Amino acid sequence: MSDFDNDFQIDWERERRTGIPEAVLCAFKSAAQIEAILKAAGEADRRLLFTRLEPSVFASLGEESRAALANYDPVSRTAWCGGTPAEPSIRPGIGIVAAGTSDLPVATEAARTLEFLGFQSPVIADVGVAGLWRLMRRLDDIRSYRVVIAVAGMEGALFSVLAGLTDAPVIAVPASVGYGVSAGGMAALHSALASCAPGILTVNIDNGFGAAVAAVKMINKM
Amino acid sequence: MSDFDNDFQIDWERERRTGIPEAVLCAFKSAAQIEAILKAAGEADRRLLFTRLEPSVFASLGEESRAALANYDPVSRTAWCGGTPAEPSIRPGIGIVAAGTSDLPVATEAARTLEFLGFQSPVIADVGVAGLWRLMRRLDDIRSYRVVIAVAGMEGALFSVLAGLTDAPVIAVPASVGYGVSAGGMAALHSALASCAPGILTVNIDNGFGAAVAAVKMINKM
Amino acid sequence: MSDFDNDFQIDWERERRTGIPEAVLCAFKSAAQIEAILKAAGEADRRLLFTRLEPSVFASLGEESRAALANYDPVSRTAWCGGTPAEPSIRPGIGIVAAGTSDLPVATEAARTLEFLGFQSPVIADVGVAGLWRLMRRLDDIRSYRVVIAVAGMEGALFSVLAGLTDAPVIAVPASVGYGVSAGGMAALHSALASCAPGILTVNIDNGFGAAVAAVKMINKM
Amino acid sequence: MSDFDNDFQIDWERERRTGIPEAVLCAFKSAAQIEAILKAAGEADRRLLFTRLEPSVFASLGEESRAALANYDPVSRTAWCGGTPAEPSIRPGIGIVAAGTSDLPVATEAARTLEFLGFQSPVIADVGVAGLWRLMRRLDDIRSYRVVIAVAGMEGALFSVLAGLTDAPVIAVPASVGYGVSAGGMAALHSALASCAPGILTVNIDNGFGAAVAAVKMINKM
Amino acid sequence: MSDFDNDFQIDWERERRTGIPEAVLCAFKSAAQIEAILKAAGEADRRLLFTRLEPSVFASLGEESRAALANYDPVSRTAWCGGTPAEPSIRPGIGIVAAGTSDLPVATEAARTLEFLGFQSPVIADVGVAGLWRLMRRLDDIRSYRVVIAVAGMEGALFSVLAGLTDAPVIAVPASVGYGVSAGGMAALHSALASCAPGILTVNIDNGFGAAVAAVKMINKM
Amino acid sequence: MSDFDNDFQIDWERERRTGIPEAVLCAFKSAAQIEAILKAAGEADRRLLFTRLEPSVFASLGEESRAALANYDPVSRTAWCGGTPAEPSIRPGIGIVAAGTSDLPVATEAARTLEFLGFQSPVIADVGVAGLWRLMRRLDDIRSYRVVIAVAGMEGALFSVLAGLTDAPVIAVPASVGYGVSAGGMAALHSALASCAPGILTVNIDNGFGAAVAAVKMINKM
Amino acid sequence: MSDFDNDFQIDWERERRTGIPEAVLCAFKSAAQIEAILKAAGEADRRLLFTRLEPSVFASLGEESRAALANYDPVSRTAWCGGTPAEPSIRPGIGIVAAGTSDLPVATEAARTLEFLGFQSPVIADVGVAGLWRLMRRLDDIRSYRVVIAVAGMEGALFSVLAGLTDAPVIAVPASVGYGVSAGGMAALHSALASCAPGILTVNIDNGFGAAVAAVKMINKM
Amino acid sequence: MSDFDNDFQIDWERERRTGIPEAVLCAFKSAAQIEAILKAAGEADRRLLFTRLEPSVFASLGEESRAALANYDPVSRTAWCGGTPAEPSIRPGIGIVAAGTSDLPVATEAARTLEFLGFQSPVIADVGVAGLWRLMRRLDDIRSYRVVIAVAGMEGALFSVLAGLTDAPVIAVPASVGYGVSAGGMAALHSALASCAPGILTVNIDNGFGAAVAAVKMINKM
Secondary structure, three states, X not given: OOOHHHOXXXXXXXXXXXXXXXXXXXXXXXXXXXXXXXXXXXXXXXXXXXXXXOHHHHHHOOHHHHHHOOOOEOOXXXXXXXXXXXXXXXXXXXXEEEXXXXXXXXXXXXXXXXXXXXXXXXXXXXXXXXXXXXXXXXXXXXXXXXXXXXXXXXXXXXXXXXXXOOOOOEEEEEOOOOOHHHHHHHXXXXXXXXXXXXXXXXXXXXXXXXXXXXXXXXXXXX | OOOHHHOOOOOOOHHHHHOOOOEEEOOOOOHHHHHHHHHHHHHOOOOEEEXXXXXXXXXXXOHHHHHXXXXXXXXXXXXXXXXXXOHHHOEOOEEEEEOOHHHHHHHHHHHHHHHHOOEOOOXXXXXXXXXXXXXXXXXXXXXXOOEEEEEEOOOXXXXXXXXXXXXXXXXXXXXXXXXXXXXXXXXXXXXXXXXXXXXXXXXXXXXXXXXXXXXXXXXXXX | OOHHHHOOOOOOOHHHHHOOOOEEEOOOOOHHHHHHHHHHHHHHOOOEEEEOOOHHHHHHOOHHHHHHOOOOEOOOOEEEEOXXXXXXXXXXXXXXXXXXXXXXXXXXXXXXXXXXXXXXXXXXXXXXXXXXXXHHHOHHXXXXXXXXXXXXXXXXXXXXXXXXXXXXXEEEEEOOOOOHHHHHHHHHHHHHHOOOOOOEEEOOOOOHHHHHHHHHHHHHHO | OOOHHHXXXXXXXXXXXXXXXOEEEOOOOOHHHHHHXXXXXXXXXXXEEEEOOOHHHHHHOOHHHHHHOOOOEOOOOEEEEOOXXXXXXXXXXXXXXXXXXXXXXXXXXXXXXXXXXXXXXXXXXXXOHHHHHHHHHOHHHHHOOOEEEEEEOOOOHHHHHHHOOOOOOEEEEEOOOOOHHHHHHHHHHHHHHOOOOOOEEEOOOOOHHHHHHHHHHHHHHO | OOXXXXXXXXXXXXXXXXXXXXXXXXXXOOHHHHHHHHHHHHHHOOOEEEEOOOHHHXXXXXXXXXXXXXXXXXXXXXXXXOOOOOHHHOEOOEXXXXXXXXXXXXXXXXXXXXXXXXEOOOEEOOOOHHHHHHHHHOHHHHHOOOEEEEEEOOOOHHHHHHHOOOOOOEEXXXXXXXXXXXXXXXXXXXXXXXXXXXXXXEXXXXXXXXXXXXXXXXXXXX | OOOHXXXXXXXXXXXXXXXXXXXXXXXXXXXXXXXXXXXXHHHOOOOEEEEOOOXXXXXXXXXXHHHHOOOOEOOOOEEEEOOOOOHHHOEOOEEEEEOOHHHHHHHHHHHHHHHHOOEOOOEEOOOOHHHHHHHHHOHHHHHOOOEEEEEEOOOOHHHHHHHOXXXXXXXXXXOOOOOHHHHHHHHHHHHHHOOOOXXXXXXXXXXXHHHHHHHHHHHHHO | OOOHXXXXXXXXXXXXXHOOOXXXXXXXXXXXXXXXHHHHHHHHOOOEEEEOOOHHHHHHOOHHHHHHOOOOEOOOOEEEEOOOOOHHHOEOOEEEEEOOHHHHHHHHHHHHHHXXXXXXXXXXXXXXXXXXXXXXXXXXXXXXXXXXXXXXXOOOXXXXXXXXXXXXXXXXXXXXXXXXXXXXXXXXXXXXXXXXOOOEEEOOOOOHHXXXXXXXXXXXXX | OOOHHHOOOOOOOHHHHHOOOOEEEOOOOOXXXXXXXXXXXXXXXXXEEEEOXXXXXXXXXXXXXXXXXXXXXXXXXXXXXXXXOOHHHOEOOEEEEEOOHHHHHHHHHHHHHHHHOOEOOOEEOOOOHHHHHHHXXXXXXXXXXXXXXXXXXXXXXXXXXXXXXXXXXXXEEEOOOOOHHHHHHHHHHHHHHXXXXXXXXXXXXXXXXXXXXXXXXXXHHO
């Protein structure tokens, strides 16, 4: 590898400016780049979240790196270094709703990001609208949150039904779960954006991380 | 106009083969072509349905033609010549559900096509899922039909909710009602096709006519 | 795996509401999730259909799971637990037509779903319109069904020709068979939706399961 | 007009369920439909917001209707009936930022919706990133809000720059301002969704109304 | 108008190089540009074909120009100056097939271009595959041509059926006739390109002119 | 494998109807299906062309099958059974032009198909327009053919330049050679269809087989 | 009109930062907004370029405004206030090439922008590659420029041919000239981006202004 | 491999015509084709650049070939034969800016191409706009170049910010770094083309090579 690739600049000041520390999207980075960033975080004694860290890439990291990222979770493909917020400071208020079991990787990316940021957020799963009673049964629970993150693939009808039933802001995370016209998550994304229920907010497909960050920004301002 | 454009061949035998008489899509035809077809139907003493007959085009037809199409309806943009089925032979069994008032042009195209084919089909309107109680209130009514035609634009979440609540086959008609990502009806179409509720059947965007024809084909075989 | 992923809720009441029991789309689920659902079905003593169960995933299931899904078929990638409907209760009335041998995985997904739901439905294959005589030769057979499921990829011209020749409703299943402009099945889907032959009903690309469910909903109401 | 089009059901309970009263998207409705809805609101003595009410449609309404919608604003194409919130109850906290003068119709739709909902929200215009100093000059002002609504067309770079500079949640409203690859607003939409600055939330293209509703839902929960 | 727009260079030598004289696509040209080109043709004593000459543009030309283009046909929107090939030199061999009456503007553009190039080519209309007997009835006629130009919009199934029934090369001209997924002619274009019947050749949507030119190039080499 | 997949119907009569024998697109077929078709061809004592037969699939066929397809060529991924046309009957007249070495798999698919159909057709390679002299140097050769098949990926500018320089019909085969906006061959396809040089005929992306069949249909009629 | 729309901030410092003064894209602005900006420029005694100023909008401006923009050109839809650079300071070095007469509105937008910025740039028109000799005849002229702006619609093959023949950088401006697959200019844009001739630089469709600005930035640094 | 694939024609004269020697895009070529081209370069005693040479393909080359391409760099996937320009002739003036570490493969392709062409061009990395201070800190450095190549994926906001801050021409290289709506690099491409900051020039997604060539063409003319 050439000498160009070590010239990275972690934005340590981001937390002060925006309330949220920087995170590392591993998807397009080499193992060597990830390890260099991890080492810099250690030297600066900073907490740092790693997302989209595929199991095969995690396995290819050196032993020391894997130890520093010991809380790695293969379903959400997330890990962080520098410790987890201690119990007393953990905050409530953000709920996560997932249409089906296939949406859990994205929903847990949101949950893990929230954990890293000091929030305890349960995932309410399998409430797709094809069986409306499943959603209705959990409605009181869902209505208790100040912000709701909703994850759905396929046609994303959950977003509209949910937003019509709760007074909390709903952050829609379209999931790349589907085939044919819904392959890649575009159908669910468009459902979230075009919903007849006003007040839905959308992030990129599969972006559980971004939904969690936005939810925390809201709570921080509340 | 050249001499090419009068060489049309109405498929009078279609009714015998498929159970449904031919109809004329006026959208891409000139007034002269429409009048020539209408005249041929009169000479053959046949009933013939005209769809997508814009008010301005209807107004440009000759007096005799307008008289032959006296039942013209500007909302659905439909008309037919040759008489309407008499009361005793009118059949029930097909219901039409429309998400909002903006979907009524498409929903009434279906209703008028059904009327031409001998069916009495009410339109249940304004049952969009942003206010779920509106749909629930009409559910017993909707469940009484053997086939349900559902019309929705925007994100088309109605299709999934409806199909999860009824045992009748649901024919989804995406409507070109929306803007941004739902402009043209593509988002609603993809929602119908990608629905997590199995058993939804889809026709082209704004194709109330096609939905009606398919519903009648079902009933004829029942 | 985290503890989020076991919070699934099978919609056992769906059959009562919609006439069709729930099924499990395996494509985006882990082997562990599939086995947990299978176990729940066993404990509830329920029949449950699994679709898009790839041979490699099936092979990775535990021995007990594979025994419970002993009727696994690798062409259609389907299996079910809880037994097959007994002979006397098996119903006719639904025919399946496939344009070419490449369409058989999708066509057999429909056939297997119908078998699970108590229908005996033959697959009439290799009747693509490039050799029209092949379709004509089978036309009497095709016309004998109350509902016809048609599977075609490439340009999907079969849908239009078929719908012009039969009075039964035609459910078009576009297949992801093709390359260039027809890669992924979008050209066949658009042909089904835009057909000049009215009365064609469409499901998502490769959705043989959905076509079968819709056909049964029709027959149940007939 | 047929008798179908009067069967509308205003969701008067929506405010109780979601904190936001229903509004009427006039874009796909006829003048007769709009007047009927307006009359129903008058009879129910309710406040009701009308969006996308084009000047030509407004001008075609009857005199009484125009009087009831006397606060009509042609730039934002909005009006409401039933009175405006009185001074003491007007709330602050939501700021609106517009990249250029071409984005003002969308930005004012948001501002007017907020006014209807009881908020006073200034529009900070002409802060596009091609001249970064314009944004920097207004940064203290922008940072004083608890929620920021940002409107931008073309390539939508404003969203990313803004989100990196403020700790408030940013709601991006892509505007259909542009030509070539940015015609229709899709490029700006994708910039908002794909931003490297985490925590941006997006609504549909030109949906100033939806952004305002979401912002109020946030504030209501704060 | 500035002085730039008169610097055109008609490619008079094209006929020698390619067998086909240059033609003028009027769609994106001003009336002044069209008149300047027409005048240049007159001065050079050349025959020149004008396509996509809308009736309103033709009407806005000066009297002298309209006289020079006296054979203007508003259905095909074509005209030419410099005379028509005399009877004895007119050649046969190219047939034109149109699926429906809506396809006649495109079909007649091909027929008129062929007339300009010295061919007599009949248009066989209304042979869409929804009523297959109409095509079968004309099959002997169609099979008598050395090249067949086929025009169809909607789903374009005609192309595949036709190519499976004749040994002549088939040039498919997708027509922008349709709505929803077939709006603009893209569905028909993809059907032509993806056909299961090999040997179909395609030109751009609505390009009756290009199809005629290609057919003549074939005949010239036969 | 179920019993459905052996119900194929080779269209042996296609040669009589269209002048071209049927061929087998192997891309979406299993090895078992290919072998069954090959066996049927052997029993019927027919020649049969196999296209898109990937090396790995060919290697997985049984020894007998591989012997029957001994002329397998891995670059074009083609093979045929039943013998090659003998020297005296081999016909000239069709030339193949390829923009670059990356286009050779598609160009050789055309050349091999032509060989199967009794034509000797050289491939003139590496004549992309970025170095126009390469094309000019071969122009006399290219102009000697009665039909020219041109293969190009990337932006496909070769098609326009070639069609402006020769009086033979040009069949454009867009190749899926490129990345970014030209990934998949769509940019080259659109260049062929939208060319300013009239008379270009297009087939699907990578469809060297279809181009060869169309060229032979032309020659057969010449 | 509300009071929001006058809060514009012209970036007068842009020229110092980037070498190019700000310009006003009129396409999405109201006449009132344009007049307000024009007045501000007058008060600041600044030169200011207006692009995409449609004739109908220009005609609707007040008399004073039209006088200030007396050099308005309806073909390029451009005007500027504050005077034109005097002869001695006018610079050469940038050439403009247009494929056809239909491309002249875009080509003259570039030429007029260059004139505003102090450059004399001729437009070499009608050199499309369908008649290659037209381009070759002008090649010495074209090769004399230090930067070449090339404008082409349809399939945009001109870009590749030109870039292979000159050592100057080529700025491609795709024009929205075409129909079917080239409608809107996307095919030409993709040809420019995917060209096999390296070194082509692209701007947005129809963006003659942007091409001129980029060319001047180059010259300024030379 | 057949005998077609050796008929390549390296355009050795390209350097004389365009100032830039030909290069070989390895992505769609076989190892045998690459080795044949390399051998021809050796025999002609020419320098030749190879791009998109994947590590696995490089490893599969013969020992002699690998020795001739000993300067192979796996990050940029580039190599060249025939020696590197000597120190005294190396030129400055072109700077490369990369938004993040994920963009380094594309940025180094540009840097390596420039090295091959005799330029020393540093890569300034990790200056994405989410942390604007990182870009500002390097602004003096960036402003010192005569041409700036900017590489960014995701939403590509860097292009607009950069172009508003420097007077050098900016060549934008969109990188295929992103997921969901930015997968493949299309969102970044559209941001570059639609930028509100005039004077940005764009090349194809991931085309670091093309950006370098264009930059050298500029410098050569300066």
